[in-house]
Amino acid sequence: MTETNAAKKNAIAAVEAARDDLVEVSLDIHSHPELALKEERAAKTIADSLESSGFIVERGAFDLDTAFRARWGKGPVTIAYLCEYDALPEIGHACGHNLIATAGMGGALGLKAAVSPDAVTLLVLGTPAEEDIGGKQLMLDRGAFEGVDVAMMAHPAPFDIAAPPMYGVEEVHVTYHGQAAHASVAPETGVNALDGLVTAYQAIAQLRQHIRRDSRIHGIITYGGSATNVIPDRAEAKFGVRSLQPAYLRDLKARVERCFQAGADASGATVEINWNGVTYEPLNSNDPLAEAYRTNAEAVGRKFLEIEVSSTGSTDMGNVSWALPSIHPTFGIGAIAINHTSDFTAASATDAAHDSMIQVAQALAMTGVDLIQNPALLEQAKAAFQKTRRA
Ligand SMILES: [Zn+2]
Ligand SMILES: [Zn+2]
Secondary structure (H helix, E strand, O other): OOOOOHHHHHHHHHHHHOHHHHHHHHHHHHHOOOOOOOOHHHHHHHHHHHHHOOOEEEEOHHHOOOOEEEEEOOOOEEEEEEEOOOOEOOOEOOOOHHHHHHHHHHHHHHHHHHOOOOOEEEEEEEOOOOOOOOHHHHHHHOOOOOOOOEEEOOEEEOOOEOOOOOEEEEEEEEEEEOEOOEOOOOHHHOEOHHHHHHHHHHHHHHHHHHOOOOEEEEEEEEEOOOOOOEOOOEEEEEEEEEEOOHHHHHHHHHHHHHHHHHHHHHHOOEEEEEEOOOOEOOOOOOHHHHHHHHHHHHHOOOOOOOOOOOOOOEOOHHHHHOOOOEEOOEEEOOOOOOOOOHHHHHHOOOHHHHHHHHHHHHHHHHHHHHHHHOHHHHHHHHHHHHHHOOO
């Protein structure tokens, strides 16, 4: 165990003392899954808990009903812990955001117990709609991160990784318009919108073999006609395009659009291509902060994956990470399950998951202590951020 000073010991003890409350909040969120921007119960539960712990809480912050900002202290260094709490359709908390919320809360409670309110301005930001819409981008646009020096959160996953790669992603909704006709009496008079979409789907499936391995394309057909005996005059699909490299993502988007156009050309249908306009940026982890987090997490018993992974997901924390020094480490929850499966939903409510969440909250709090006690760390974090920052 590396040097654990008195302040860090206080942080560790405060998180441990809050264990029962944090687990209760986690289980409450887990058993009442709410979708993006509808997380009323979760936001209220967390805000109530922080308020009773001495934070000044602004609910419905930044013109978002289910966002909040909780504040304690008025020191010169502003540290924000982020809480996500939205769920997925049908499979509930299959991304374990109940554990993100409580790790963020716990981190804040730990730091609050360890440092003076004259040394830190401690924020807990409730950030809705991670799985859809990109709530953190809305909060960035509305000033939620102005004046914030550092933003930290941690995400459950199969393994602990201090600075995980996370893809940038953009989503597209595509609609083909054709001409309806009786499928038996007069098919020759129809233009088959579904054929256009299927041709495009196949073209994209072929494209996938020839893209970089740090990229992904995936999609679903959401409408393909209403009756087998009617030539479909409309067909719709949604696709996601991901890459670790922003420039390559732009290139891939153009190639996917050519696949859509090929479907239109082959079938004679017309195609409407609507990118949803929300970009989740690739994650720009702040290395000095990630290293400090890892040291602290190891000191409380976390074990990190020692091999590099390239297979990953995306997060709207990516957008925050290009605006200020940020970390988004992942942590294992004692299960082999992978995010966005019903197995992960079940794993996110276990004692093992909560033991992990408590350790991660302690490590987040200790990293906050480092930032307050060691001004050089904040300087290094800012210098590293300036270097990675895009022109
Ligand atoms: Zn997710
Ligand atoms: Zn998630």
